[in-house]
Amino acid sequence: MDPSIYLQYSPPNGLPQESKLATYMNHSTVTPTRSLNQAMSKLSIEASPTSSKKPMPMTISGHVPQQQQLIPHPQPPPIMTHIPPPHLPPQALLAHPPPQVLIGEFVPINYYTHTPSHALIQESPQSSPPTPMPMPMPVTTQVHQENVGGTTYFYSTNADSLNASAVMNTPAAMGPDVMGVGVPVASPYASQMYAGPTSHASANHKSGLAQAFYMPETIREEIYQRAQDVFLQHDPMAYPDIPEVVDRYAELVPLEATGAHALATSYRATHRRRADHVALRRLHACVGAAAPGRVDMWKQLDHPNIVRLQQCFTTKAFGDHSLVLVYDYHPACITMLNKYLGGAGGDVNGFMDPFSSDPDAPRPYTHQKNAMLRAVATGQLLPEAMLWSMLVQLTSALRAIHSHGLACRTLEPSKVIVNGCRLRISWPGIADAMHNGSFDVIQAQQEDLVALGRLILSLACRTVHCDNINACMDLVARTYSMDLKNMLMYLLTPSPNVRRTITDIMPMIGARFFTQVEALERRSDAFEEQLVNEIDNGRLLRILIKLGIINERPELNMDTSWSETGDRYMLKLFRDHIFHSVTPDGRPWLDRAHVAAALNNLDGGNLDKVELMSRDEQSVLVVSYAELKHCLENAYEEVMAAAAGP
Numbered sequence: 079m080d081p082s083i084y085l086q087y088s089p090p091n092g093l094p095q096e097s098k099l100a101t102y103m104n105h106s107t108v109t110p111t112r113s114l115n116q117a118m119s120k121l122s123i124e125a126s127p128t129s130s131k132k133p134m135p136m137t138i139s140g141h142v143p144q145q146q147q148l149i150p151h152p153q154p155p156p157i158m159t160h161i162p163p164p165h166l167p168p169q170a171l172l173a174h175p176p177p178q179v180l181i182g183e184f185v186p187i188n189y190y191t192h193t194p195s196h197a198l199i200q201e202s203p204q205s206s207p208p209t210p211m212p213m214p215m216p217v218t219t220q221v222h223q224e225n226v227g228g229t230t231y232f233y234s235t236n237a238d239s240l241n242a243s244a245v246m247n248t249p250a251a252m253g254p255d256v257m258g259v260g261v262p263v264a265s266p267y268a269s270q271m272y273a274g275p276t277s278h279a280s281a282n283h284k285s286g287l288a289q290a291f292y293m294p295e296t297i298r299e300e301i302y303q304r305a306q307d308v309f310l311q312h313d314p315m316a317y318p319d320i321p322e323v324v325d326r327y328a329e330l331v332p333l334e335a336t337g338a339h340a341l342a343t344s345y346r347a348t349h350r351r352r353a354d355h356v357a358l359r360r361l362h363a364c365v366g367a368a369a370p371g372r373v374d375m376w377k378q379l380d381h382p383n384i385v386r387l388q389q390c391f392t393t394k395a396f397g398d399h400s401l402v403l404v405y406d407y408h409p410a411c412i413t414m415l416n417k418y419l420g421g422a423g424g425d426v427n428g429f430m431d432p433f434s435s436d437p438d439a440p441r442p443y444t445h446q447k448n449a450m451l452r453a454v455a456t457g458q459l460l461p462e463a464m465l466w467s468m469l470v471q472l473t474s475a476l477r478a479i480h481s482h483g484l485a486c487r488t489l490e491p492s493k494v495i496v497n498g499c500r501l502r503i504s505w506p507g508i509a510d511a512m513h514n515g516s517f518d519v520i521q522a523q524q525e526d527l528v529a530l531g532r533l534i535l536s537l538a539c540r541t542v543h544c545d546n547i548n549a550c551m552d553l554v555a556r557t558y559s560m561d562l563k564n565m566l567m568y569l570l571t572p573s574p575n576v577r578r579t580i581t582d583i584m585p586m587i588g589a590r591f592f593t594q595v596e597a598l599e600r601r602s603d604a605f606e607e608q609l610v611n612e613i614d615n616g617r618l619l620r621i622l623i624k625l626g627i628i629n630e631r632p633e634l635n636m637d638t639s640w641s642e643t644g645d646r647y648m649l650k651l652f653r654d655h656i657f658h659s660v661t662p663d664g665r666p667w668l669d670r671a672h673v674a675a676a677l678n679n680l681d682g683g684n685l686d687k688v689e690l691m692s693r694d695e696q697s698v699l700v701v702s703y704a705e706l707k708h709c710l711e712n713a714y715e716e717v718m719a720a721a722a723g724p
């Protein structure tokens with residue numbers, strides 16, 4: 079706008095020419111998008127409809143507020159107090175999580191506590207997702223101002239905006255229900271609006287709408303634990319014998335304490351170029367080369383219940399002729415032995431090794447029986463559903479291995495790792511890498527089935543000392559179903575004349591496959607829902623980044639007042655509105671729902687109005703989020719253009 083036009087008008091409570099607000103009103107409406115420019119040309123300017131208000135011709139991207147918005151505020155707020163627009167619920171980004179209930183580790187049916195849906199409605203009646211609005215066109219408009227109790231209010235008015243509002247209220251814009259023809263109308267801004275929680279998530283699993291916005295504690299804990307594991311710093315001086323670099327890998331950290339005469343050692347390492355983590359299994363002084371054919375077959379095997387073998391190489395970096403196998407690294411995993419069987423001691427009750435030199439140590443049979451009875455008495459036996467879940471996962475892994483013409487040969491509690499409710503066979507292919515001689519694969523596969531039976535029996539009795547099969551089966555029969563007992567009997571009693579296959583036990587698992595599938599579906603629902611929230615959080619973060627880049631920028635293109643004038647001044651006031659609002663008695667008003675709602679409205683660029691008060695509390699500007707979004711886009715484009723250079 080030509081400043082002379084502005085100077086012609088000097089209202090009694092008008093803005094001084096150098097006012098920052100005036101610089102906003104003077105701002106250019108050149109929009110960053112071509113379509114908006116084209117739309118602008120179709121719009122016309124109309125005179126102010128209300129004679130009581132003083133027209134100030136200016137160019138502003140905005141819309142005529144509804145009639146009631148033009149009526150002066152009867153009691154203008156004496157201080158900067160903003161009432162939060164109640165349209166949108168807060169996002170997960172912005173608050174501490176409420177407590178969650180962990181339900182079932184292996185059968186993760188429910189990640190949330192249940193609450194009837196009426197509770198949700200009471201808690202936050204205005205939490206429905208906003209109606210996406212069409213993008214306002216930058217139009218030449220008129221601004222009215224009025225002074226109420228010493229505060230000047232500015233409104234933009236324009237007949238075209240009224241038309242825009244009218245368009246908003248057409249049946250087509252209101253969606254299929256209003257139109258009554260069932261034709262959904264897609265909003266071009268749907269991707270920018272928070273869609274709210276899904277009905278199945280909020281109605282079935284949560285104890286309040288607030289929980290819809292925060293990640294369930296179980297998921298958060300799992301993810302934090304993994305991150306913690308990955309970012310754990312190790313002192314390189316603590317492992318002086320470990321080489322700095324082994325082949326393409328560096329930063330080796332032992333995964334376990336090993337004795338001086340260990341035959342194998344495991345490390346976490348980092349790929350020097352890709353920077354991702356891997357798990358290395360080093361076989362000490364392994365002179366014979368690995369059987370290349372079978373190791374290659376293991377590399378082909380990609381299964382969710384088997385740790386993937388990436389490569390295998392020999393090295394002298396450790397001072398001997400070591401064979402190193404490289405596997406995918408699964409952070410924060412724990413061996414089944416440590417998790418369910420009490421670690422190296424071998425049972426969950428922490429009894430001593432029955433073969434120890436201690437004369438008071440219980441003898442194997444007594445020890446075994448005591449361990450089992452103690453587990454029953456103290457309620458430490460695992461739920462049957464969990465055992466079936468493990469059986470399904472391990473059976474699935476063995477099925478993949480056997481169908482590749484391989485045999486596991488190392489299925490034991492210390493060679494299965496657990497991550498949450500996922501089991502994986504760890505260090506697969508080690509036996510084939512160590513012994514390159516030929517062996518009977520069919521026989522080895524039969525032994526895998528027995529090993530599977532022993533593993534499940536150990537878990538059922540919560541002890542690795544399962545040599546007395548009869549006593550163990552007794553316990554299983556007393557505690558678990560006949561189906562489980564029959565399955566274990568089948569696995570543990572090989573018949574020399576009958577060749578069994580892993581598929582033979584599938585009918586014995588039967589409908590429990592469905593239970594497992596349902597549990598996984600529920601788990602994936604829970605994760606998907608969190609993903610939706612995180613996508614929205616990312617959107618809010620991006621808009622915050624844009625605001626941060628613009629607000630308080632010391633200078634742009636040698637203009638030191640850039641961030642304080644024009645569009646940027648509006649954004650500064652908006653930043654105050656979001657983050658620096660105060661209560662009527664002057665205390666900071668900290669409402670994260672307000673922050674999230676304001677950012678969502680800004681991102682959506684809808685036509686709702688927001689009152690922005692200048693810091694001297696002399697003026698209040700009533701603008702739509704659409705205008706603010708326009709200001710944001712303009713200012714950000716300016717910064718980007720400056721960053722790109724001439």
Ligand SMILES: Nc1ncnc2c1ncn2[C@@H]1O[C@H](COP(=O)(O)OP(=O)(O)OP(=O)(O)O)[C@@H](O)[C@H]1O
Pocket residue numbers: 333334342343344357385405406407408409410411412413492493495504505
């Ligand atoms: N792929 C993997 N990713 C991350 N950690 C793993 C992986 N495989 C195994 N681990 C972890 O490495 C550690 C050592 O595993 P390892 O199999 O060497 O255990 P172990 O009981 O000491 O067996 P062994 O006596 O045969 O060495 C365990 O804590 C296990 O959780």
